[in-house]
Amino acid sequence: MKIDKGDIEKQERRKLLKTGLAVSTTVGASLAGVKSATASTPDPLITEIQDWNRYLGDGVDARPYGMPSKHEAEAVRRDVAWLTADPKASVNFTPLHKLEGIITPNGLCFERHHGGIAEIAPSEHRLMINGLVDTPLVFTMEDIARFPRENRLYFLECAANTGMEWRGAQLNGCQFTHGMVHNVMYTGVKLKHILDEAGVKASGKWLLPEGADASHMTRSIPIEKGLDDCLVVTHMNGEALRPEQGYPLRLVVPGWEGNMWVKWLRRIEVGDKPWHHREETSKYTDLLEDGTARRFTWEMDVKSVITNPSPQAPINHGRGHTVLTGIAWSGHGRIKRVDVTVDGGRNWTTARMDPHSFSKSLHRFYYDFDWDGSELFLQSRAIDEFGNVQPTKKQLREVRGVNSIYHNNSIQTWHVKQDGVTENVEIS
Amino acid sequence: MSKYLKYGMLAISLLIGFSNNAMADDEGKALFGQCRGCHAVGADAKHQFGPVLNGVMDQAFMIAGDYDYSAAFNKAGESGLSWTDETMSDFLAAPMSYIPGTKMAFPGVQNEEDRNKIIAYLRLFDTDGKRQDTASDETAALTPVVTEERKLASDFAVPEHGVFKLGRVALTEEINAWDIDVRPDGTGLPPGSGDAITGGELYDAQCASCHGDFGEGTGRWPILAGGHDTLTDDRPEKTIGSYWPYLSTVYDYVRRAMPFGNARSLSDDDVYAITAYLLYLNDEVDEDFELSSENFSDIVLPNEANFIADNRNNEGFRSISIDELCMTNCADDAAVVTQRANVLDVTPDE
Numbered sequence: 001m002k003i004d005k006g007d008i009e010k011q012e013r014r015k016l017l018k019t020g021l022a023v024s025t026t027v028g029a030s031l032a033g034v035k036s037a038t039a040s041t042p043d044p045l046i047t048e049i050q051d052w053n054r055y056l057g058d059g060v061d062a063r064p065y066g067m068p069s070k071h072e073a074e075a076v077r078r079d080v081a082w083l084t085a086d087p088k089a090s091v092n093f094t095p096l097h098k099l100e101g102i103i104t105p106n107g108l109c110f111e112r113h114h115g116g117i118a119e120i121a122p123s124e125h126r127l128m129i130n131g132l133v134d135t136p137l138v139f140t141m142e143d144i145a146r147f148p149r150e151n152r153l154y155f156l157e158c159a160a161n162t163g164m165e166w167r168g169a170q171l172n173g174c175q176f177t178h179g180m181v182h183n184v185m186y187t188g189v190k191l192k193h194i195l196d197e198a199g200v201k202a203s204g205k206w207l208l209p210e211g212a213d214a215s216h217m218t219r220s221i222p223i224e225k226g227l228d229d230c231l232v233v234t235h236m237n238g239e240a241l242r243p244e245q246g247y248p249l250r251l252v253v254p255g256w257e258g259n260m261w262v263k264w265l266r267r268i269e270v271g272d273k274p275w276h277h278r279e280e281t282s283k284y285t286d287l288l289e290d291g292t293a294r295r296f297t298w299e300m301d302v303k304s305v306i307t308n309p310s311p312q313a314p315i316n317h318g319r320g321h322t323v324l325t326g327i328a329w330s331g332h333g334r335i336k337r338v339d340v341t342v343d344g345g346r347n348w349t350t351a352r353m354d355p356h357s358f359s360k361s362l363h364r365f366y367y368d369f370d371w372d373g374s375e376l377f378l379q380s381r382a383i384d385e386f387g388n389v390q391p392t393k394k395q396l397r398e399v400r401g402v403n404s405i406y407h408n409n410s411i412q413t414w415h416v417k418q419d420g421v422t423e424n425v426e427i428s
Numbered sequence: 429m430s431k432y433l434k435y436g437m438l439a440i441s442l443l444i445g446f447s448n449n450a451m452a453d454d455e456g457k458a459l460f461g462q463c464r465g466c467h468a469v470g471a472d473a474k475h476q477f478g479p480v481l482n483g484v485m486d487q488a489f490m491i492a493g494d495y496d497y498s499a500a501f502n503k504a505g506e507s508g509l510s511w512t513d514e515t516m517s518d519f520l521a522a523p524m525s526y527i528p529g530t531k532m533a534f535p536g537v538q539n540e541e542d543r544n545k546i547i548a549y550l551r552l553f554d555t556d557g558k559r560q561d562t563a564s565d566e567t568a569a570l571t572p573v574v575t576e577e578r579k580l581a582s583d584f585a586v587p588e589h590g591v592f593k594l595g596r597v598a599l600t601e602e603i604n605a606w607d608i609d610v611r612p613d614g615t616g617l618p619p620g621s622g623d624a625i626t627g628g629e630l631y632d633a634q635c636a637s638c639h640g641d642f643g644e645g646t647g648r649w650p651i652l653a654g655g656h657d658t659l660t661d662d663r664p665e666k667t668i669g670s671y672w673p674y675l676s677t678v679y680d681y682v683r684r685a686m687p688f689g690n691a692r693s694l695s696d697d698d699v700y701a702i703t704a705y706l707l708y709l710n711d712e713v714d715e716d717f718e719l720s721s722e723n724f725s726d727i728v729l730p731n732e733a734n735f736i737a738d739n740r741n742n743e744g745f746r747s748i749s750i751d752e753l754c755m756t757n758c759a760d761d762a763a764v765v766t767q768r769a770n771v772l773d774v775t776p777d778e
Contacts, residue, residue, distance in 0.1 A: 080776055085638070085648035086476060088464070089688070115685065116464070128598055130607055135589040136598035143594045168767045172775040197590035208609060214461070214691045216684040218609060267606050275611050276674050278681040282650075282666065285735065291659040293671070297738045311769070339753070344763025348755045377763045387750055395745040403664055407740075415765060424769035428761070 074098065077108060080176055083164075088116035089215070091158065093179030096305070096327065097313040102153075102354070102362045104182035106237050111244045112158055112180070114279075115214030118264045122248040125212065127194075127232070131270035134199030141248055144234065147189040152231060152254070153361045155329045157181040157300045159257035159284055162408040166397075169413075169424045172311040177412060177424060181329070183362035186252050188233030191226050195270070204270040208277075209251050212266035219260045220274035221253065225298075229254045232265060255331030255360040256298040257406070259284055289401030300331035302390050303409040304338055304365070304382035315420035319373035326351075328363045330384035335363040337383045342369070344377030344413065344427045345392075351380070376416035377427055393426065456549025459542050465689030466532070466637065469550065471557040477637055477647075478532060483555030485511050485547065500529030516550075517543045524633075533637040610680040614725040617679065621720030622701025624708040630698055631705050634687045643667070643709040653709035659734070669710025673732040675724065679703050 068075060075098035084090040094110040111117075122141040130136040158180035164170050171177050195207075200223065207226045211217035221230070231252040234241060241247040246263025253260045259279055274280070274296070286294040306326035309315050315322060324342075328335045334357050339348040354364035365380070382390045393410040415425040460469070466478035473480040479495035489505035497505070504527050509515060519526045520543045522536040537543050552561050587593045610616040632641070640646050643653030655665025664670075668678055683699045685691050694702070704719035707727065713719075719727075740746075769775065 078776060080774075082774065083648075085650075086465070086688075115688075115691065128602065128606055129595075130598055130603045136603055137589065137595040138598045138602065139595040146594055147592060169769040170772055170774060172769045176775060193592070197592060197594060199590070210606070210609075214685070214689070216691065218680075218684070269607060269609065271611075271615075273611060273613070275609055275680070276677055277609070278677055278685075281674065281677050281735075282668075282672050282681075287659060287664060287666070287671075289660065292734045292736050293659075294738050294740070295673075295735045297740065299738075301740070311775075337750075339755070346757065346759050346763065348753075348758070381753075383750055383753075388746070389748055389750065389753065391745045399743045399745070415768075425765045426767040427763040428766055 072098070075108065077110060078175060080164075080171065089114050091160075091180060093175045094182050095312075096174045096179055096181075096307045097310050099307070100325075100364075102183050102327070102356055102364050103237060104184060104362075106184070106239065106242050106245070109156075109182035109184065109236075109242070109245060110158070110180050112258065113213070113215075113244070114217055117244050118211070118213035119243055120212060120248060120264060125248050125264075126266060127249060128267040129194060129198040129270070130267065131208075132201040132204035132272060133195075133270050134201065137198045139194070141234070144189060144194075144232065144249065147193050149187055149189050150231075151185055151187050152229075152252070153183065153185045153358045154252060154254045155181055155183045155300075155360060155362045156252075156258045156261055157303075157329070157331075159259060159297070159300070159406040162303075162410070162412075163405045165393075165410075165412075166402040166404060166408055169426050172424050174305050174307050174310040174412075175312060178305040180258070181327075181362070183327075183329075184236045185238070186231060186233040187235035187238075188231040188252065191230040191232055191251070191268075194232055194268075195226065198270075200270055203272050206271045206274050208267075208269040208271060208275050209260075209262040209265055210267040210269070211246075211262045212264040217259075217262050217279065218275065218277045219262060219279055220277065220296075221260060222274075223270070225253065225256070253298075255300060255333075257284065257300060260298065284406060286400070286404040286406050288404065297407055300329075301407065301409040302328075302330040302332065302335070302382050302384045302388040304328035304335075304380040304390055305412050306340070306378050306380050306414060309378065309416055309420075309422045310414055311422050311424055314422045315371065315416060317420075319371050322369060322371045324351075324367040324369065324378065326365055326380050328365060328380070328382035329361065330382065330386075330388060331360060332384050332386050332388060333359045334385045335382055336385045336387075338363070338365040339381045339383075340365070340367040341379045341381075342376045345379055345411075348381065373418060375418055376414075377425075378414040378416060379411050381411055456545040456547075456552075459537070459546050460549050462537070462690035462693070463534075463546070465687065466534075469553045469557060470559075473557050480557070481550055482553045482557040485513075485516065485551050487511055498527075498529055498531045500527050501531075513544070513547055516547050520546065531637065533633060535633040608680075608683055610676045610683070612674040612676045614676065614721070617676075617721045617724055618696040619721050620696040620700055621718055621722075622697045622699070622704055623718040624701070624704040624713065624715055627701035627703070627705025628708070630694075630702050634690075634694075635702065638688060643706065652706055656711075656730075659731070667710065668706055669712060669730065671731050672729055673735045675703065675707070675727045675729055678706055679724075 075095050077092040077094060079090060079092040091112040092110055094104060094108055099108070125141055127139040127144065128136070161180035162177055165177055205223050207221045207223055208218055209221065233250055233252050234248060236242065236245060241250060246265065249265045251262045251265050280295060286297050288294065304326055306324060307313070308325050324340060328338045338351040338353065340351045341348045349367060351365035351367045354366065357363055391410055396408065396410045413425055413427050415423045466476055467481050468474060468476060469481050473482055475495045488510045489501065517540065520537050523530055523532045523534050537546065552559055554560055587596060589597065608616070638646060638649040639652050643651065645651035651665055651667050653667050653669055655667040655670035658665045658670060672678065679699055682702055683694065687693070700719045704713065704717050707713045707719070708715055708717060712727070
C-alpha cells in the first residue's frame with residue numbers, strides 16, 4: 001500500500017472531524033455516557049464525497065490470494081511470550097473475540113509446534129503403515145488422493161487450553177484464556193480405509209501416528225478410535241492444509257485432545273500395547289492433588305466461553321440493546337443447551353443457539369438483552385447431548401487441585417464495569 | 429539483438445543467479461537447522477539463548493549490542509578479531525576450544541564443506557535480516573516447463589494388496605529407517621550400550637545449554653532432574669526422576685527429537701550414554717553405571733505406580749442432572765469479585 005502526504009493530511013482531517021463529533025470508537029476507552037442520540041452537525045462521512053466513492057480501487061489481479069481488510073489488523077494470532085522457552089516449541093492463540101459463526105479462518109487457527117513448522121513438498125511426503133499389519137505399505141500424496149474422501153467439521157482444542165487459569169484469573173482476554181481451540185471443515189480419508197488397505201492383524205490394538213517434523217511427534221491411540229471417526233486429511237476449509245497445520249497431511253482425532261492430531265503425518269504403526277511416549281507421560285498427563293496423575297485423558301469435556309463482550313472486546317456503546325455471544329463445544333458430541341447469566345450465576349437464561357449443530361464441533365450461541373448500564377458478571381454454562389454439564393472452577397478444583405495443567409473446562413467469568421470495560425475475574 | 433534473445437538471456441542469468449542462491453539456501457538452511465535451537469536469522473529474528481546472526485559475517489566479534497555475551501567472547505572481541513570465512517569456519521569446527529568459556533555449548537560442525545555452506549547461508553542476511561538474494565518472481569514464469577511424456581493409464585501396474593489397491597509395499601530398509609519407537613517393555617530398543625561418564629560429556633556438549641549443568645533447566649527449558657517428593661507440593665517439579673513413569677520414554681524421546689534443532693544426530697550408543705547420565709543426575713544409578721539393551725528393562729522409575737487411568741467420569745459434580753440445575757435465585761447475596769486478572773498484569777500488550 002502506498003501512502004503519500006496527501007493521504008495523511010486527509011486522514012488527519014477526518015480524525016479532526018470525528019473528534020468534533022465526539023464519536024469515540026477507541027477500544028477500551030471509557031464510555032461517553034452523555035452521547036447524544038441525535039447529531040448536532042451533519043456527519044461528513046455522509047455529506048462529503050469520500051475517496052472510495054470517487055476513485056477506482058485495485059483491479060482483479062492486485063490480490064491473487066485475498067487477505068483481510070487492513071482495518072482488521074487486530075484479528076491475528078498472538079502468543080504469550082513468557083509461557084514457553086522458544087517460539088519453535090510454543091503456542092499462539094486464536095482471536096476468538098474477533099470471530100463470528102463457527103468456522104475458524106485458516107490463517108487464524110492457533111498454532112502449537114514442538115519443532116517448528118516443517119516445510120514439506122507434497123511430492124516428497126510419504127505415509128507409511130507398519131507394525132501389526134498383513135502388508136506394510138507406503139503411500140504418496142497421489143495415492144492418498146485416490147481414497148474415497150469426505151468432509152467433516154470438527155473442533156480441535158489443545159488439552160492445555162485454559163491451563164493458565166487453574167490457580168486463578170490470570171490472562172485478560174478470551175484469546176489467551178480460551179484461544180487454543182479452532183473449528184475447521186476437513187477433507188480427508190477415513191483412517192479405517194487406510195488401515196484396511198494394509199490389513200490390521202487381530203493382535204493390533206493400538207496405533208502410533210508419527211509426524212515428519214523435527215520433533216517426530218508421536219501419540220498412542222486405541223484402535224477403536226482409529227477405526228471409528230479418525231480422518232487423515234489434506235484440506236481445511238476447502239483449501240490445502242496450511243504448513244502450520246501439518247501440510248500436506250494431518251491426522252484428525254475428533255473430540256480428543258489436540259496434541260493427538262499429529263501434523264505432517266508420515267507414519268502410523270500398529271501395535272499391541274501403548275507406547276507411553278513423551279507427550280503422554282511427561283506431558284498431557286493430569287497431576288492431581290494427592291500426587292497421582294491421570295494418563296490417557298483423551299476426551300475434551302463440555303466447555304463454553306463468552307467471546308463478546310470480553311476483556312479484548314469491551315462494550316463501547318451505552319445502555320440499551322446489546323448482543324452477547326460465545327462458543328460452546330464438547331468432545332462427546334453435540335451441544336444441547338447453553339445457559340447465560342449476567343449476575344454471576346444468581347439467575348440463568350437459556351441462550352439462543354445458532355442452528356448449525358454438528359457433533360464435536362463448535363456451536364455458536366447468542367443472548368440479546370437490554371443493558372441497563374449496571375455492572376455485569378457474565379458466565380456461560382454448556383450442556384451436551386449426553387447431559388454433561390460444564391463445571392464451575394470451584395467444582396473442578398475440589399476434585400483435581402490446581403496442578404493438573406490440562407483439561408480445565410470450567411465456567412469463565414467476565415466482569416463488565418459501568419463504563420463497559422471488561423475484565424477476567426473470579427467471584428464469590 | 430532481438431528482444432526474444434534478450435528475454436532468453438535474462439531468463440538464463442536469472443536462473444543461474446537463482447540456482448546458486450537456492451543451493452546456499454537449501455543446503456545452508458538445512459545445516460543451519462542445528463544452530464536454530466539457539467540462534468535466529470531474518471527480519472523477525474530475536475535473541476534466544478544465542479544472539480541473532482543477521483549480518484554477522486565480516487563484522488567484529490560482537491555485533492548484537494543488546495545481547496549478553498560471555499566474558500570470553502567479550503575478550504575475544506576486544507582483541508580486534510572479526511568474522512571472516514576463516515575465523516568463522518575455525519570457530520564452527522570447535523566453538524568451545526576456539527573461544528574457551530563461550531556459552532555456546534555446541535560440539536561443532538566436523539565437515540568443512542558443511543561449515544562453508546552455513547557461512548554462505550549466513551552471508552545471505554544483512555544486518556537488518558533482509559535477504560540479499562531475493563530472486564525475481566519473474567524467474568518462475570520464465571522457467572521452461574518440462575513436459576514428461578505421459579504413459580497410458582493401462583501401462584500402470586495395479587498392486588495386489590488391499591481393498592482399493594493403493595500404495596506400495598514398504599521395504600524393510602524403509603521401515604527400519606523410520607520405525608525407531610521404543611516401549612516400556614523394551615520393544616524397539618536397538619542393540620548397544622553407553623555409560624554415564626560418556627553420557628556426561630555428551631550432555632555437557634549438547635544438552636546443558638538448555639537443560640542446565642545438572643538437569644535443572646535454564647530459562648523455561650524443561651527441568652530433567654531433581655524434584656523428588658514434590659508432586660503434592662504447591663509447585664511440583666516434574667522431572668524424569670520425580671514424575672516420568674518409564675525410562676523407555678527418555679530413550680525414545682532423546683533419540684527422536686533431541687538435541688533440539690539437530691534431531692536424529694545422536695548414535696544409538698550416544699542415546700544409551702545420555703540416558704544413563706540422566707539416571708545418574710536423578711540419583712537412580714552410580715556414576716560408573718552402563719546402560720544397555722540388556723539391562724534396560726531392569727530399571728524402574730520411582731513414580732511409575734502413581735499413574736492412573738482416566739477416571740474423570742467418577743468425579744462427583746458429573747452426577748448433577750440438567751433438571752437439577754438452578755436457574756433462578758441461585759444465591760442469596762450478590763456476586764463479589766475475589767480475584768482480578770489485572771492484578772497480575774501478565775496479559776501481552778495489544
